[in-house]
Amino acid sequence: GDSVTQMEGPVTLSEEAFLTINCTYTATGYPSLFWYVQYPGEGLQLLLKATKADDKGSNKGFEATYRKETTSFHLEKGSVQVSDSAVYFCALRGAQKLVFGQGTRLTINP
Amino acid sequence: DAGVIQSPRHEVTEMGQEVTLRCKPISGHDYLFWYRQTMMRGLELLIYFNNNVPIDDSGMPEDRFSAKMPNASFSTLKIQPSEPRDSAVYFCAIQGRNYGYTFGSGTRLTVV
Numbered sequence: 001g002d003s004v005t006q007m008e009g010p011v012t013l014s015e016e017a018f019l020t021i022n023c024t025y026t027a028t029g030y031p032s033l034f035w036y037v038q039y040p041g042e043g044l045q046l047l048l049k050a051t052k053a054d055d056k057g058s059n060k061g062f063e064a065t066y067r068k069e070t071t072s073f074h075l076e077k078g079s080v081q082v083s084d085s086a087v088y089f090c091a092l093r094g095a096q097k098l099v100f101g102q103g104t105r106l107t108i109n110p
Numbered sequence: 111d112a113g114v115i116q117s118p119r120h121e122v123t124e125m126g127q128e129v130t131l132r133c134k135p136i137s138g139h140d141y142l143f144w145y146r147q148t149m150m151r152g153l154e155l156l157i158y159f160n161n162n163v164p165i166d167d168s169g170m171p172e173d174r175f176s177a178k179m180p181n182a183s184f185s186t187l188k189i190q191p192s193e194p195r196d197s198a199v200y201f202c203a204i205q206g207r208n209y210g211y212t213f214g215s216g217t218r219l220t221v222v
Contacts, residue, residue, distance in 0.1 A: 043201050096141065
């Protein structure tokens with residue numbers, strides 16, 4: 001079945017560092033890919049998405065490119081801020097439902 | 111804009127009691143999902159509905175769990191009887207017509 005594998009956390013970085021969180025997927029067909037972010041005490045919020053190969057999703061300085069050849073959708077940000085501290089989930093949408101990765105906890109220190 | 115209101119935000123109950131979690135989608139959805147989140151198992155899909163009809167409940171852990179969606183604006187997840195291992199954060203989410211998911215803020219359930 002469809003599955004998503006994320007880079008294991010937790011990840012701790014200093015402010016203004018470069019961020020990469022790896023995500024690879026297994027799916028039949030051509031799923032849509034997503035990154036969600038969860039701040040403490042809140043539900044998941046859509047951060048960005050890509051619906052076909054080579055699409056780049058971007059939002060709030062975060063980017064991810066849909067790579068069909070490597071079945072990957074890595075999340076990147078050039079300069080992180082303390083306010084980016086959260087849990088990040090990679091997900092794919094198969095036929096009708098989202099399949100989530102296990103989440104990566106990110107902590108940014110000032 | 112679609113939104114999701116969950117209640118209560120926090121629930122503490124004793125083992126053996128019945129618990130009912132509520133979800134009110136505001137508008138603009140075709141699908142409604144119930145998820146459970148724990149440190150050990152992460153996010154688990156319990157059940158989802160399409161146009162108020164349950165489509166897949168294979169994620170419901172036991173017969174103690176049941177979910178209903180009597181109309182497009184309301185859904186419940188019931189646990190009867192509750193057990194300590196049911197302690198988790200339960201999320202309701204909807205899929206809007208742009209295929210994005212909107213999550214509620216969750217209900218943190220503690221069974222003692």
